[in-house]
Amino acid sequence: MYEKDLGNGLLLRWVKPEDVPKVGEGMIDVFSPPNTRLEFVRTWFLRFIDGYAGFMTEKDCVVIVDTKQDGEPLVGFTSYWQETHTYEGIPYKAGRPEFVGIMPNPEYRGKRLQQHIMDALHARSEEDGTLVQVIGGINWYYRQFGYEYALAFGERSKVMFSSIPFLKEDEEEPLKHRRATLDDVDTIIDLDKMHQNGASVHYPLARDYVISQITDYHELQENPDHLFARHTIMFEDANDNIVGYAMVNKFDADKAGLLGVYHMGLVDCTINKKAFMSSLRNIVAFGKSQVQDDELWAKANALAFYCSQWHPTVEALPSDMRLQCKIPYEGTHYYVRVPNLAAFIKHILPALNQRLKKSLTHKKYSGTIRVSNYTPRYPGFELKIERGVIVEVNSYIKADQQRDETVAYYPPYAFLQSLFGSQSIEELRSVLPDVYMTAEVKEVLDILFPKTKQIMAHLM
Numbered sequence: 140m141y142e143k144d145l146g147n148g149l150l151l152r153w154v155k156p157e158d159v160p161k162v163g164e165g166m167i168d169v170f171s172p173p174n175t176r177l178e179f180v181r182t183w184f185l186r187f188i189d190g191y192a193g194f195m196t197e198k199d200c201v202v203i204v205d206t207k208q209d210g211e212p213l214v215g216f217t218s219y220w221q222e223t224h225t226y227e228g229i230p231y232k233a234g235r236p237e238f239v240g241i242m243p244n245p246e247y248r249g250k251r252l253q254q255h256i257m258d259a260l261h262a263r264s265e266e267d268g269t270l271v272q273v274i275g276g277i278n279w280y281y282r283q284f285g286y287e288y289a290l291a292f293g294e295r296s297k298v299m300f301s302s303i304p305f306l307k308e309d310e311e312e313p314l315k316h317r318r319a320t321l322d323d324v325d326t327i328i329d330l331d332k333m334h335q336n337g338a339s340v341h342y343p344l345a346r347d348y349v350i351s352q353i354t355d356y357h358e359l360q361e362n363p364d365h366l367f368a369r370h371t372i373m374f375e376d377a378n379d380n381i382v383g384y385a386m387v388n389k390f391d392a393d394k395a396g397l398l399g400v401y402h403m404g405l406v407d408c409t410i411n412k413k414a415f416m417s418s419l420r421n422i423v424a425f426g427k428s429q430v431q432d433d434e435l436w437a438k439a440n441a442l443a444f445y446c447s448q449w450h451p452t453v454e455a456l457p458s459d460m461r462l463q464c465k466i467p468y469e470g471t472h473y474y475v476r477v478p479n480l481a482a483f484i485k486h487i488l489p490a491l492n493q494r495l496k497k498s499l500t501h502k503k504y505s506g507t508i509r510v511s512n513y514t515p516r517y518p519g520f521e522l523k524i525e526r527g528v529i530v531e532v533n534s535y536i537k538a539d540q541q542r543d544e545t546v547a548y549y550p551p552y553a554f555l556q557s558l559f560g561s562q563s564i565e566e567l568r569s570v571l572p573d574v575y576m577t578a579e580v581k582e583v584l585d586i587l588f589p590k591t592k593q594i595m596a597h598l599m
């Protein structure tokens with residue numbers, strides 16, 4: 140296992156069982172604002188390292204300890220999570236550095252120690268054959284480690300309670316709800332998959348995550364102090380057929396009146412408007428039933444959707460009900476790192492060949508397309524295309540600065556925006572003049588890497 144002597148008695152290594160309580164305590168030190176101790180973050184970490192939601196195991200955390208001091212105090216830590224995302228339906232592993240912290244001690248902060256931790260995590264990803272890393276985190280910081288903001292969470296939406304149509308007096312509520320059980324896990328996963336909506340990049344709900352969201356409530360019943368995040372409910376029609384699900388935040392006062400809908404899926408949600416409106420009323424009714432304090436509930440005024448504008452349940456909202464909003468404490472993007480572009484492109488090759496095949500103009504195209512990131516420090520890639528099929532993918536470094544008409548030039552990391560479909564080449568060029576290529580090369584890259592939808596489950 141990766142281990143590194145960082146000098147001055149500092150040792151970087153993977154976590155040992157005896158470090159775990161220290162990391163839990165360190166989480167409080169690192170993430171609490173001045174004069175406060177956020178005890179819950181320790182519980183949070185301990186749950187995840189104990190396997191909750193399936194993101195990490197008890198071994199998946201890098202620590203730095205100070206061996207020159209008694210008891211080897213903790214200097215820094217970061218967990219190593221694994222997720223599976225899909226690119227046009229092709230699964231790929233995404234490694235995620237999570238719970239990043241350097242202890243707030245002048246001897247340790249500002250010394251670029253996090254760089255060593257990131258190196259260890261990236262080495263581990265390489266060992267695991269993980270081609271992509273993602274991180275949701277503080278602004279700018281992760282750019283230093285090769286990450287780019289290439290996956291947007293998308294626009295967030297809210298629906299004021301007052302805009303949800305009331306049930307008419309003579310009408311019966313078409314849907315009812317009940318709390319989800321473990322028997323519902325497969326249905327939820329299937330519904331989530333059905334809601335990809337043609338997104339090029341999708342972060343589907345993982346089985347362990349869904350199970351954890353359901354069993355979390357059982358734990359709350361056994362222990363009222365259990366750190367509880369959200370409820371999972373199922374919608375049923377009058378004949379008890381399951382027609383959907385929703386994962387709904389525990390409502391609390393500091394969310395600007397928003398009752399969060401983290402995940403939601405409905406069978407044929409866009410076909411039957413009455414059922415859809417009924418599902419929204421059900422969520423509000425359920426949210427209210429979970430809040431014992433009337434004064435607290437009086438602060439709730441809207442549903443907030445933690446999914447992008449492309450998610451079918453958001454697309455189904457009538458335009459006069461859907462308001463764009465910013466959800467408190469939520470970032471806007473995942474950062475992405477792809478250390479070996481050629482390797483990832485090989486992995487998603489069927490998707491790229493499919494795009495060529497569907498093209499009206501290039502389905503029989505033959506030629507070689509190269510992408511250079513200007514400097515040999517960031518290798519690009521080369522595609523050999525024969526009669527509309529990419530037959531070879533190679534790593535490509537353009538060592539000289541001679542103009543070459545077959546090459547598309549991108550400043551380092553900018554190509555990730557094209558790769559994940561978050562910006563069109565046209566949009567990139569409007570802010571980055573050094574994204575440069577001939578019209579012919581652009582035509583091919585526009586087909587291979589169009590701007591597309593992204594539907595990323597937001598789990599934290």
Ligand SMILES: CC(C)(COP(=O)(O)OP(=O)(O)OC[C@H]1O[C@@H](n2cnc3c(N)ncnc32)[C@H](O)[C@@H]1OP(=O)(O)O)[C@@H](O)C(=O)NCCC(=O)NCCS
Pocket residue numbers: 169170239240241242247248249250251252253254275276277278279280
């Ligand atoms: C964020 C954190 C890990 C950075 O570690 P650090 O030891 O303070 O900073 P580093 O030595 O790694 O800083 C390297 C560079 O990043 C910059 N930087 C440091 N903290 C930053 C921040 N929060 N945002 C943006 N840039 C930051 C530094 O200025 C430095 O740049 P410079 O050399 O050009 O001046 C640490 O401050 C921390 O634990 N913060 C609290 C917890 C946290 O926010 N974790 C991240 C959650 S996603």
